[in-house]
Amino acid sequence: MSSAKLLVIDDDRDYRTTVRCLLESEGYAVSEAASGDEGLSRLAEERPDAIILDVMMKCCCEGYGVTYAIKFRPEYESFRSVPIIMASSIEQAPDELFAMAGEVGMIQPDYYVTKPLDIARFLGVVKRALGTR
Amino acid sequence: MNDASERERVVVIDDDYAMRLSCRKILEKLGFEVETFDGGAPGLEAVARLNPSLVVVDLKMPGMSGMEVIPRVREINADIVIVVITGYATIDTAVDAMKSGAYDFLPKPFSPEELRLIVNRGLERRRLALRGRQAEMERELLKRRFVSFVSHQLQSPLSAVHQYLSVLQRLEGSADVAAKRREWHERCLRRIEDLQALIRDWLTLAKLEGQCLAQRRVRVDLREAVQAVLAGNAEIAAANQVSLESRLPDGECAVTGDPNCVSVLLDNLITNAIKYNRPGGRVTLAVAPSGDEIEIAVSDTGAGIPEEVRPLLFQEFFRGDPGASGTGLGLAICRKVAAEMGGSIRVESVVGEGSTFRVRLLAWREPAQREP
Numbered sequence: 001m002s003s004a005k006l007l008v009i010d011d012d013r014d015y016r017t018t019v020r021c022l023l024e025s026e027g028y029a030v031s032e033a034a035s036g037d038e039g040l041s042r043l044a045e046e047r048p049d050a051i052i053l054d055v056m057m058k059c060c061c062e063g064y065g066v067t068y069a070i071k072f073r074p075e076y077e078s079f080r081s082v083p084i085i086m087a088s089s090i091e092q093a094p095d096e097l098f099a100m101a102g103e104v105g106m107i108q109p110d111y112y113v114t115k116p117l118d119i120a121r122f123l124g125v126v127k128r129a130l131g132t133r
Numbered sequence: 134m135n136d137a138s139e140r141e142r143v144v145v146i147d148d149d150y151a152m153r154l155s156c157r158k159i160l161e162k163l164g165f166e167v168e169t170f171d172g173g174a175p176g177l178e179a180v181a182r183l184n185p186s187l188v189v190v191d192l193k194m195p196g197m198s199g200m201e202v203i204p205r206v207r208e209i210n211a212d213i214v215i216v217v218i219t220g221y222a223t224i225d226t227a228v229d230a231m232k233s234g235a236y237d238f239l240p241k242p243f244s245p246e247e248l249r250l251i252v253n254r255g256l257e258r259r260r261l262a263l264r265g266r267q268a269e270m271e272r273e274l275l276k277r278r279f280v281s282f283v284s285h286q287l288q289s290p291l292s293a294v295h296q297y298l299s300v301l302q303r304l305e306g307s308a309d310v311a312a313k314r315r316e317w318h319e320r321c322l323r324r325i326e327d328l329q330a331l332i333r334d335w336l337t338l339a340k341l342e343g344q345c346l347a348q349r350r351v352r353v354d355l356r357e358a359v360q361a362v363l364a365g366n367a368e369i370a371a372a373n374q375v376s377l378e379s380r381l382p383d384g385e386c387a388v389t390g391d392p393n394c395v396s397v398l399l400d401n402l403i404t405n406a407i408k409y410n411r412p413g414g415r416v417t418l419a420v421a422p423s424g425d426e427i428e429i430a431v432s433d434t435g436a437g438i439p440e441e442v443r444p445l446l447f448q449e450f451f452r453g454d455p456g457a458s459g460t461g462l463g464l465a466i467c468r469k470v471a472a473e474m475g476g477s478i479r480v481e482s483v484v485g486e487g488s489t490f491r492v493r494l495l496a497w498r499e500p501a502q503r504e505p
Contacts, residue, residue, distance in 0.1 A: 014320055015292040018300045021313065025304055056285050089288040115288075116295035119303050 004130050005029045007048035009066065010058035015115075018122065019052060020101035025122060026037075036062040040069055043079050050129045055088035064094060064107040072106060083129040084109040087117065141256060142183055145169040146176030146202060147191040147218065149338065151172065152241075155188055159245045172199025177205050180213070186256055187214040189248075192226060200233065205232040212263060214255035218243075218443075286331060286460075290324040297321050315494070327460075336463035337397065338449065350474075350499045353395045355420055362399040363418070368408060374412040377403075380419040387497035388427050390474035395494075398470045399429070401463040402490050406433035426476070426493045437484035446480060452501045467492070484505065 004127035006028050008019050013034070020030045035057055044131045051070070055063035067084055068085070070076045086109035092114035111125050143165045145156045153169040160167045168183060173190075174197055180188060188206050192199035197215055206213055217238040219231045226242040229236045231446035237253045239247060268437035297317045363377050370377050388395065399418075406416040414434040421428050437445065445451045447468040451461060467490075471478045475495050 012289060012293055014324060015296065016321070017317075018293075018296045021309070022300050022303065024309060025309065089285065089292055116292035116299065119299055 003027065003029060004097065005031070005046060005092040006050050006052060006126070007031050007033060007039060007042065007046050008052045009063075009073045010052075010054035012054070013036060015054070019117075020028060022119065022123075023126070026126075028126075038068040039066055040076065041068075043082075043125055045078065048082060050083045050085060050126065052085045052087055052126075055086060056116060057101055063088065063099055067094075067107045067109050085124075087113050087127055089115040093123040140164060141187070142166045142168070142185040143186045143189065143252070144176060144180055144183060145186045145189045146171075146173060146199070147189070148194040149191065151383060152191065155245075156248065160189075163252070165252075167491045172391045173199070173202045177202060177209070180206055181209050181211070183214060184210060186259060187216065187252060188348060189216045189218060189252075192217055192219040193229065200229065203233045203235050204271070214258060214259050216251055216255055219247050228346060240299060256450060265399060278447050287328070288330040288332075290472045291325050294321045301414075331462075334460045334466060337466050338374065338394065338462060350389050351392070352387050353390050353392050355380055355388060355395075355429070358392070358399060359418055359420065362396060362403055365400065366403050369404070370407050370416065373407050373410065375409075375410045375414050375416055378417045380421075382421060385497075386420060386422075386427070388474075388476075388494040389497050390476075390494055393437050394470045394474055398467050398492060399431075401467050402431040402492070404492075406431050406435070406488075409433060409435040414431060414487075420494060425496055429492045430489050431492075432487060432489040434487040437486055438480065438482040439484055440482075440487050443482065447478070 006023055008023075008030060009030075010019070011034055016032045016034070020032060023030045025128050026133055031042065031048070039051070039053070052064055053063045057063065063086055067086065070082065070084065084090050090122070091114060094096050094107045113122055113125055113133050141164075143160050145160070147153050147156070147169070149169050154255055155173065157167045157169050163262075165187075169183075170179055176188075176190065177197075179188055188200045188202075190202050190206075201359055203215055203217070204214055211234075213237040215436075217229070217235045218239055218241060219226055220241045224457060232426070234482065236258070237251050239251055248423060297320060301310060301314065301317060359379050359381065363379060403416060403418065410416065410433045416434075417430075417432045419430045419432070421430070442451075447464045449462055449465040451464075468478050471492055471494070475492050478490060478492045480488060480490050
């Protein structure tokens, strides 16, 4: 189970470096993407077991778009069940942040953690995400 | 004159058949798509349907008069340019028409040349107005995004550093991390320096808002200032394979201002010109007197700046290349600093060839000479 594959989508290369190192030390295989588009385009080749996804990249809500694409766009149908762990410095998850707007479910990830990561908690979330696959 | 796909549309409303015909002939020759109508009511209906760039309307018509048509066109779309034709061109009617929103008026009879001139001038003004509105909207959007953007800019480096340190702590003792420690320290320092640069720029801006900078108006020798800024940027220019050149006039070359502000200004422009250049490119700093002012032109041989983003260049946090390093405050600071010293800054750019930023500052005059 430790050989599970994780895809880290984040435009901050320092974040990718540390998350990769941390996850590799736990025995996971890690691949990286520096933007939402790159992340989506690598899904087919990487076939990750879970996705760790930043929100504010080049565009300020890129992570929401990626979530929507994976959960609802037909071309990513085969990845629909891949759990998404959203990691952002924004305090609230989309369902809280946009509580007033309808259809928030479309951009709601499976898990939400805030940056900077609480490492023990983050690793717990990763484990849970992979377990519920 | 225009591309067929984006031909501008003109609606002509006049009860006189000959007038409609000649307007159509003249305007079609200019490349416009022309629709003509013989009265106010069908004309207005067409304006609402066709959304033309310009309406030519006769003031005196049976039924609905031109004077009634003008405000209704404005209601449909205030950006439509209205040119009034009048057979009884008195100052009063012209003034009334302009008051209710017409752009200009043409007294009958008029030559094709007169119609051509007035239509082109009106459309040029419309284009400028529309472009200005676009820039205004984008500025507003930037302002609204400001808070979330700033907090993101401030938080990202801090949380990256936090994460380096906490992962180091977590993996303490593992051989893997021992090898990375040095590199990670470097990255932490870099992120902290970026954050410091951001805060420094931000404070500079805040001081400018409070007008605490540029209080001093003293003689600033540009020769010295230019040499200092070129020396200070020599290393980074070499690292980017960009050559630095300067052209200074012979003799006296000084401006009235604050030495620190002049340095900030020159440094920001030179740094940008190096950063947005190409390997093997060139940065030229040319100083030339121009009347009571001195113009400092900083040119690069980079990719150039597309016309549509030029109005946004001097806005806070606007970034030419969001991937490049920098705070997005440099040019906002330049503009404020220049204005504080009674000067100005503008940009010229050719996409694919490069950009030139032109700063004009007041030339230094000995106090005695300033007295009448």
